[in-house]
Amino acid sequence: MSEQDLAGWNALEALARPSLKDLFGDSERLARYSTELELPGGPIRFDWSKTHLSPDVERVLGEIAGTMDLAGKREQLFAGARINNTEGRAAEHAAQRGVGSDASVEEAGALHARMRALVDAIHAGVLGEVKSLIHIGIGGSALGPALAIDALARESALVDVHVVSNIDGCALEAAMAACDPAATLIAVASKTFTTTETMTNAASALEWLRDGGVDDPYGRVVALTAAPEKAVEWGVDETRVLPFSETVGGRYSLWSSIGFPVALALGTQAFGEFLEGAAAIDRHFIEAPLDKNVIVRAAFADLYYTQARGCQTRAVFAYDERLRLLPDYLQQLEMESNGKRVTADGQPLARPSAPVTWGGVGTDAQHAVFQLLHQGTHLIPVDFLAVKVPGHDLDPAHHRILLSNCFAQGAALMAGKASDDGARAYPGDRPSATIFCDDLNPATLGALIAFHEHRTFVSAMLLGINPFDQFGVELGKAIAKQIESGGGEGFDPSTEALLAAAGIGE
Numbered sequence: 001m002s003e004q005d006l007a008g009w010n011a012l013e014a015l016a017r018p019s020l021k022d023l024f025g026d027s028e029r030l031a032r033y034s035t036e037l038e039l040p041g042g043p044i045r046f047d048w049s050k051t052h053l054s055p056d057v058e059r060v061l062g063e064i065a066g067t068m069d070l071a072g073k074r075e076q077l078f079a080g081a082r083i084n085n086t087e088g089r090a091a092e093h094a095a096q097r098g099v100g101s102d103a104s105v106e107e108a109g110a111l112h113a114r115m116r117a118l119v120d121a122i123h124a125g126v127l128g129e130v131k132s133l134i135h136i137g138i139g140g141s142a143l144g145p146a147l148a149i150d151a152l153a154r155e156s157a158l159v160d161v162h163v164v165s166n167i168d169g170c171a172l173e174a175a176m177a178a179c180d181p182a183a184t185l186i187a188v189a190s191k192t193f194t195t196t197e198t199m200t201n202a203a204s205a206l207e208w209l210r211d212g213g214v215d216d217p218y219g220r221v222v223a224l225t226a227a228p229e230k231a232v233e234w235g236v237d238e239t240r241v242l243p244f245s246e247t248v249g250g251r252y253s254l255w256s257s258i259g260f261p262v263a264l265a266l267g268t269q270a271f272g273e274f275l276e277g278a279a280a281i282d283r284h285f286i287e288a289p290l291d292k293n294v295i296v297r298a299a300f301a302d303l304y305y306t307q308a309r310g311c312q313t314r315a316v317f318a319y320d321e322r323l324r325l326l327p328d329y330l331q332q333l334e335m336e337s338n339g340k341r342v343t344a345d346g347q348p349l350a351r352p353s354a355p356v357t358w359g360g361v362g363t364d365a366q367h368a369v370f371q372l373l374h375q376g377t378h379l380i381p382v383d384f385l386a387v388k389v390p391g392h393d394l395d396p397a398h399h400r401i402l403l404s405n406c407f408a409q410g411a412a413l414m415a416g417k418a419s420d421d422g423a424r425a426y427p428g429d430r431p432s433a434t435i436f437c438d439d440l441n442p443a444t445l446g447a448l449i450a451f452h453e454h455r456t457f458v459s460a461m462l463l464g465i466n467p468f469d470q471f472g473v474e475l476g477k478a479i480a481k482q483i484e485s486g487g488g489e490g491f492d493p494s495t496e497a498l499l500a501a502a503g504i505g506e
């Protein structure tokens, strides 16, 4: 299915490497690499001018994109072809927001209508008083809801949502301590409805409801899943099972009924705006020519750094407290999608795959990890994200200082500073990109997430890998289950000793 364009990557490595300062010698550079898109949530500026992208880099990556048939793969993605070849499935997250094959868009629309009806009924009091929702899920069934609610529902939540993912009971205990069982719903979010952490937490949450005097705990549960029959079998009434399609991957599922807590907290209209913001990015990805396509441009820069400059990590810093969970979300999206060692047809990958995605929130990170970005020996491309309109009503000085710091970091990384004293010298020529939103609202967040989804897809297509499976997570799960069921024997001496020390399997 996927050849690898080794000659193309060699050509990329062989290109001359002008510095950022030299690249800015071109007076057209800012106009060429900084693009403002008019989007439903307001404009977003994608400024890639402080990266080492150049017409030469773009030409070679454009050739690789041609060899790897990026345009054809993009068409297949949106047409609902079985692009997830190792699992024999399509990847139809965009259909959830109305961009895809007619049949899939129609199906998603019907499932959204079902979700909206339940959310509206809950808001109308059909399930009695609902002050809180404990949303139980993990990975893609938790990170998206957690991000969206933290970003958008800080003050205005219609229902107080607590997202619980970890099997460590401390997580569920903290959520339960903040809720009244008589006024709490439980959402069990799991594509497969088999994930150990989620099912264990869900069982304990039911127990808590029962202990708290709720006569029919299952009557307080909503299931969000692509395996509705399993949810019904587990005990959830069919009317409170919100299904989504098998063709929506876990880390791409926030747009589906996994977004139920977002709709419950923000209202169904806001959820619709969230989808619309993402759909606008889908359309840009499909329609904009390669050299004006902000998604392709970002992926080209990512590939340039991993493939030609040996970068093993890329960092993302949200200069907005409301987006503090975005780096976590992107870690799963990028590392679970593109952290692969073989191509889609199973051949060993001859090139590095995804970099490690990491990051944090500004300005906190400046006082903790930026030393290494400025003067360490690693070259680490950085993304900065910031928002023009602040999310608070305090003195505007807060936001002015926040944004000044964000832009100062990008400038400092690029410019550096000479000094005779080595410890005080900054080499500069360190790349960064800046995403600057006018406002943070549901549509903007939808656009930001969809931008990253497609950016990840483009990288995968040029490398020839399948970004939609995740077999790498299975081995550890299987061994844990084996140990849990008492069958874990014959491990290495270290593991045996740790199990014995914990008193497991005795």
Ligand code: F6P
Pocket: 138, 139, 140, 141, 189, 190, 191, 192, 193, 194, 195, 198, 250, 251, 336, 470, 473
């Ligand atoms: O183990 C990894 C994974 O399968 C992720 O891909 C997924 O988002 C997460 O677990 C949760 O899976 P589920 O939604 O089926 O519970």
